[in-house]
Amino acid sequence: xxxxxxxxxxxxxxxxxxxxxxxxxxxxxxxxxxxxxxxxxxxxxxxxxxxxxxxxxxxxxxxxxxxxxxxxxxxxxxxxxxxxxxxxxxxxxxxxxxx
Numbered sequence: 001x002x003x004x005x006x007x008x009x010x011x012x013x014x015x016x017x018x019x020x021x022x023x024x025x026x027x028x029x030x031x032x033x034x035x036x037x038x039x040x041x042x043x044x045x046x047x048x049x050x051x052x053x054x055x056x057x058x059x060x061x062x063x064x065x066x067x068x069x070x071x072x073x074x075x076x077x078x079x080x081x082x083x084x085x086x087x088x089x090x091x092x093x094x095x096x097x098x099x
Contacts (some may be wrong), residue, residue, distance in 0.1 A: 003051045018020065018081075026064060026067065027064075029073075030061070030062060030064055032086075033061055033068075033073075033076060034062050036076075036077070036080050037080060040081070040082075042080065044058045044059055044062070047076065047079050047080065050079035050080075051075050051078070051079035052066055052075075053072070053075060053076070053077060058076075062078075068096075070084075070086075079086055
C-alpha cells in the first residue's frame with residue numbers, strides 16, 4: 001500500500017479526517033517553504049545566509065516545530081527572490097483541487 005492509498009483509507013475515519021484537515025494549513029505552509037527553496041536550488045544554509053534567519057530556525061520551520069509569522073514568511077520569500085501570496089479559497093474549490 002502506498003501513502004496515497006493509506007491516506008485515502010484513513011480519511012474514512014471521521015476523527016482522523018477532522019485532525020488531518022485541522023493541520024492542513026500548517027502542512028501547506030511547510031510544503032510551500034520547502035518547494036520554494038528547492039525550486040531556487042537553495043540549501044537551508046544558503047537561505048539562512050540570504051535572510052539572516054538562522055539555519056536551525058529554517059529547519060524548525062520546515063519540520064513543523066516552529067510556526068512562522070507573516071513577517072518571517074516575507075523575509076523567506078525575499079531571500080528566495082519571490083513574493084509571498086496568501087489567499088482564501090472557498091471550501092468547495094479546495095475540495096475539487098484536492099481530488
